[in-house]
Amino acid sequence: MNGSAIFSFFLNYGLWIYSVALLLSHLLIALLAILEVRRYRRSASFTDYSMLASSPQAPGMSILAPAYNEGATIVENVRSLLSIHYRNLELIVINDGSKDDSLSKLISAYQLRKMDFFVSPAIPTKEIRGVYRSTQPVFHKLIVVDKVNGGKADALNVGINVSSKEYVVCIDVDCIIEQDALLKMAKPFLDSTGKRIIASGGVVRIANSCEIRNGRLVKVHLPESFLPRAQTLEYIRAFLLGRMAWSRINALLLISGAFGAFDKEIVIACGGYNHATVGEDMELVVRMRRYMEEKKIPYKVTYIPDPLCWTEAPSTYKILGRQRNRWTRGTIETLSIHRKMCFNPRYRILGMLSYPYWLLFELMAPLVEFTGIVCMLIAAALGYVNWTMFFALLGFILSFGILYSIFAILMEVLTYNQYNKSSDILRLTLTAILEPFIFHPFIVWSAIRGNIDLLRKKNSWGEMSRQGFAGKKSTAHAKT
Amino acid sequence: MLQLPLHVSTLVPNPHYLLLAMAVVVGTLSLIIAFMLIYLLWKNQQGRKQKEWQQQLAVALQRAIYFETPENSPPVIPLTFRTIRLLKKPAFRQLMIDELLQAKKAFTGTAADNLVTLFHQLRLDELSLQKLRSRKWHLKARGIQELAVMHQQQHTKRIYRLTNAHHELVRMEAQSAIVQLHGFEGLRFLDIVDHPISEWQQIKLLRLLSRTPGALPENTDRWLSSPNDSVVIFALKLVAEHQQQLLHGQVATCLDHPHPLVRLQAVRCLKDIYTDDTSAVLEKAYDAQTLACKLAILETLGHIGSENNCIFLSQQLVHPDNSLKLAAARALVKTGGKGLQCLQEYPQAYMYPLNEIIQQAKTEHTV
Amino acid sequence: MKILVAEDEPILIRTIEVRLKKDGHELCLATDGQQAMDRMTDFVPDMVITDIMMPYASGLEIISFARQQEKRKIPIIILSSMGQEDVVLEAFKLGADDYITKPFSPNELSVRVRRLLSV
Numbered sequence: 001m002n003g004s005a006i007f008s009f010f011l012n013y014g015l016w017i018y019s020v021a022l023l024l025s026h027l028l029i030a031l032l033a034i035l036e037v038r039r040y041r042r043s044a045s046f047t048d049y050s051m052l053a054s055s056p057q058a059p060g061m062s063i064l065a066p067a068y069n070e071g072a073t074i075v076e077n078v079r080s081l082l083s084i085h086y087r088n089l090e091l092i093v094i095n096d097g098s099k100d101d102s103l104s105k106l107i108s109a110y111q112l113r114k115m116d117f118f119v120s121p122a123i124p125t126k127e128i129r130g131v132y133r134s135t136q137p138v139f140h141k142l143i144v145v146d147k148v149n150g151g152k153a154d155a156l157n158v159g160i161n162v163s164s165k166e167y168v169v170c171i172d173v174d175c176i177i178e179q180d181a182l183l184k185m186a187k188p189f190l191d192s193t194g195k196r197i198i199a200s201g202g203v204v205r206i207a208n209s210c211e212i213r214n215g216r217l218v219k220v221h222l223p224e225s226f227l228p229r230a231q232t233l234e235y236i237r238a239f240l241l242g243r244m245a246w247s248r249i250n251a252l253l254l255i256s257g258a259f260g261a262f263d264k265e266i267v268i269a270c271g272g273y274n275h276a277t278v279g280e281d282m283e284l285v286v287r288m289r290r291y292m293e294e295k296k297i298p299y300k301v302t303y304i305p306d307p308l309c310w311t312e313a314p315s316t317y318k319i320l321g322r323q324r325n326r327w328t329r330g331t332i333e334t335l336s337i338h339r340k341m342c343f344n345p346r347y348r349i350l351g352m353l354s355y356p357y358w359l360l361f362e363l364m365a366p367l368v369e370f371t372g373i374v375c376m377l378i379a380a381a382l383g384y385v386n387w388t389m390f391f392a393l394l395g396f397i398l399s400f401g402i403l404y405s406i407f408a409i410l411m412e413v414l415t416y417n418q419y420n421k422s423s424d425i426l427r428l429t430l431t432a433i434l435e436p437f438i439f440h441p442f443i444v445w446s447a448i449r450g451n452i453d454l455l456r457k458k459n460s461w462g463e464m465s466r467q468g469f470a471g472k473k474s475t476a477h478a479k480t
Numbered sequence: 481m482l483q484l485p486l487h488v489s490t491l492v493p494n495p496h497y498l499l500l501a502m503a504v505v506v507g508t509l510s511l512i513i514a515f516m517l518i519y520l521l522w523k524n525q526q527g528r529k530q531k532e533w534q535q536q537l538a539v540a541l542q543r544a545i546y547f548e549t550p551e552n553s554p555p556v557i558p559l560t561f562r563t564i565r566l567l568k569k570p571a572f573r574q575l576m577i578d579e580l581l582q583a584k585k586a587f588t589g590t591a592a593d594n595l596v597t598l599f600h601q602l603r604l605d606e607l608s609l610q611k612l613r614s615r616k617w618h619l620k621a622r623g624i625q626e627l628a629v630m631h632q633q634q635h636t637k638r639i640y641r642l643t644n645a646h647h648e649l650v651r652m653e654a655q656s657a658i659v660q661l662h663g664f665e666g667l668r669f670l671d672i673v674d675h676p677i678s679e680w681q682q683i684k685l686l687r688l689l690s691r692t693p694g695a696l697p698e699n700t701d702r703w704l705s706s707p708n709d710s711v712v713i714f715a716l717k718l719v720a721e722h723q724q725q726l727l728h729g730q731v732a733t734c735l736d737h738p739h740p741l742v743r744l745q746a747v748r749c750l751k752d753i754y755t756d757d758t759s760a761v762l763e764k765a766y767d768a769q770t771l772a773c774k775l776a777i778l779e780t781l782g783h784i785g786s787e788n789n790c791i792f793l794s795q796q797l798v799h800p801d802n803s804l805k806l807a808a809a810r811a812l813v814k815t816g817g818k819g820l821q822c823l824q825e826y827p828q829a830y831m832y833p834l835n836e837i838i839q840q841a842k843t844e845h846t847v
Numbered sequence: 848m849k850i851l852v853a854e855d856e857p858i859l860i861r862t863i864e865v866r867l868k869k870d871g872h873e874l875c876l877a878t879d880g881q882q883a884m885d886r887m888t889d890f891v892p893d894m895v896i897t898d899i900m901m902p903y904a905s906g907l908e909i910i911s912f913a914r915q916q917e918k919r920k921i922p923i924i925i926l927s928s929m930g931q932e933d934v935v936l937e938a939f940k941l942g943a944d945d946y947i948t949k950p951f952s953p954n955e956l957s958v959r960v961r962r963l964l965s966v
Contacts, residue, residue: 054930116843118836193676392495396502589952
């Protein structure tokens with residue numbers, strides 16, 4: 001056998017097995033997700049969360065909200081965070097060296113005063129300029145920390161050092177958090193008997209085109225423009241199917257940086273967030289899991305399928321591209337840092353299933369796809385392509401993908417039913433059909449660029465410009 | 481969304497199979513879409529019907545809540561013909577049960593009694609009992625809940641048997657139900673339960689107990705030596721809440737319990753039932769404890785301590801862990817004059833980190 | 848008398864409505880905090896009954912709002928749940944006059960309303 005035959009043989013078998021494995025994994029994910037969501041919802045129907053809201057025995061929680069140049073909306077955001085139903089709560093806003101008037105706005109709006117505060121140096125961070133608390137008892141839950149700019153991971157670490165509670169909830173300050181979100185997040189920590197719950201994640205939903213008043217979500221609408229709508233579909237697939245399935249087998253690797261609760265003691269034992277990577281949220285969860293595996297302590301990472309956190313999704317290709325580029329780089333960096341776990345039986349399901357899956361199917365999928373397209377183009381140019389075969393295969397793959405998306409929409413309709421108008425479901429279905437042609441190629445391309453950029457060692461957040469929820473207010477008024 | 485590599489290969493099966501598979505997929509897809517649309521229509525229709533029904537029920541409930549039993553005759557709550565007709569539908573009956581439960585949880589007094597009367601009058605207790613007998617766990621649990629909220633004490637035995645059930649949620653509902661129906665007497669199940677009682681469940685039980693009158697039963701001390709660690713923790717919480725100082729001795733022995741969480745709870749308990757000996761006991765037990773426990777001891781000493789503890793507390797200021805330093809400083813500040821003096825006189829009080837720690841402890845105390 | 852009732856639980860607000868209307872009062876209902884504050888300025892109530900925990904704005908905010916708004920001091924009753932003693936204390940500091948813990952008896956509420964309005 002000559003070289004090219006070996007090459008094509010390997011390519012054929014390898015890619016075919018890869019494709020079949022990917023397909024089967026999707027089916028399995030769908031099944032596990034159904035079981036887990038059903039179990040959660042049935043269990044939740046017996047739970048009176050309000051009982052926890054006023055209980056003095058509820059575990060203490062610190063919300064950590066790093067803020068950088070959020071002056072336009074910060075006062076509003078803090079106000080809505082302060083109205084969260086939870087008794088044993090402290091809200092720590094970390095001003096990461098903003099260049100705008102974020103800090104002064106907060107000081108005047110909440111009558112803050114600089115206080116003597118000993119900040120535990122448990123995790124090394126950049127310098128803290130001051131800790132502020134309010135002179136008004138109504139705002140006694142609020143702590144504002146002013147520090148030198150150091151990035152999101154560093155800001156979160158400062159928050160962890162300042163926190164005096166057992167659990168830390170890390171959020172993005174411009175996300176809208178439901179009022180009973182913390183109650184639902186706290187419950188898994190209280191349910192465990194035997195296994196220590198080290199982290200709990202919540203579903204993040206897309207807030208574009210939703211009506212927002214005073215920092216509260218008033219009415220849910222399906223996003224008007226295509227790009228956020230495609231992301232809505234993507235998030236439903238990822239959260240309602242993907243993460244619930246992984247959570248069921250206790251193999252979840254990723255908790256969204258927009259909303260996640262962590263056991264502070266374990267976070268500190270692991271050394272806090274890693275500011276050398278742009279995927280600090282995923283990296284922390286992987287490191288925490290690894291720590292528990294190495295110490296051989298039984299543990300669990302749980303996930304709440306209820307919509308608890310709403311965020312504004314990028315609505316332009318440029319910003320979306322940057323976001324996905326960053327996510328790709330973050331994933332690669334995280335997997336690289338923890339490569340010791342790959343197929344390592346010492347790490348049990350984490351090393352034998354989660355890590356390989358993430359590596360092969362999440363990370364490599366865009367690369368494999370891109371390579372496949374290039375190969376095919378070459379093959380076509382050389383006249384090797386069997387067109388019937390090609391279209392049959394293409395058709396099958398596309399339709400399976402669309403089926404998976406439709407199934408995700410079905411899950412959403414049968415459970416939370418946030419978009420309950422028939423017109424919305426039809427629009428989502430249309431989006432699912434258009435997605436492989438418009439949205440998906442762009443995502444693959446952004447991922448490829450992420451790989452390239454990482455090789456070029458570009459590591460910054462980029463400027464995420466946001467309209468802010470203040471912009472959405474006018475939408476609400478226009479509607480009414 | 482998955483998009484597989486487009487690759488041509490002779491090892492890939494016959495295109496006809498693929499086309500067939502694709503047809504199956506497209507067919508399934510279309511079925512799902514059709515199903516979703518029909519389902520949504522149905523759901524919206526159900527929603528409207530539910531709203532109508534809820535209006536009807538609201539009227540019936542208000543009538544029940546404000547019903548006054550006429551003298552010398554049994555209470556029979558009047559209902560409209562429409563309501564009686566609707567009660568023939570099982571879905572309406574379940575809605576009625578749900579609304580009755582909601583209402584019963586909101587009110588006390590005559591209003592609550594009337595709601596129970598209505599529950600009986602419409603024989604809805606039979607429905608709940610049916611659920612209790614079901615094999616499916618979520619129906620069983622629902623049945624238990626309904627019977628408990630509506631005060632159906634006659635089914636106690638059946639429910640009691642389920643307090644050690646295998647399924648967690650059935651067990652939890654049964655335990656809550658027994659406590660709802662019988663208050664402190666119901667805590668008998670603590671003798672028999674093998675499975676651990678989660679923190680959540682403990683919070684729930686304590687809440688239910690705080691609403692019922694009565695005192696802690698005699699065998700609380702037996703629970704403090706239960707083989708089930710969570711029972712010990714729960715008993716410690718009960719002792720604390722009901723200020724059972726008589727059990728101080730036994731609680732103190734829990735400081736030597738193998739499980740760290742039991743020891744932690746014991747410290748917290750001692751804070752509420754302290755005697756003159758407590759601070760000495762805590763100081764003695766201090767060194768053997770975990771960090772969380774030590775912090776709890778320091779906090780407790782601040783609360784109950786006196787001048788005698790200042791020396792011990794000052795010794796903790798040298799500990800490498802900053803959270804312990806802070807806890808010790810806070811405790812010293814709380815003990816007042818002598819404590820503050822100890823802090824001031826402490827050799828390293830003006831150096832970092834102690835200076836900031838002490839400053840924070842002082843500021844917190846004055847705020 | 849004109850009473851503003853702010854409560855998000857439907858069974859509670861309906862029951863209170865029925866009782867107080869029977870007692871002869873004119874009612875304005877609100878199912879969340881924001882609504883309560885919006886309606887307060889137009890309705891000009893003689894008394895406010897509010898739950899402590901509600902969507903969009905807590906009972907405490909409503910009490911502050913009421914005390915800032917009014918020209919004369921109107922009685923305020925708060926509805927609290929078990930275990931919210933510290934919030935109740937906070938409410939009293941802000942100016943509440945009485946509180947009633949859920950679950951409660953509708954008749955008792957009526958009696959307290961009558962007592963506060965006659966003062």
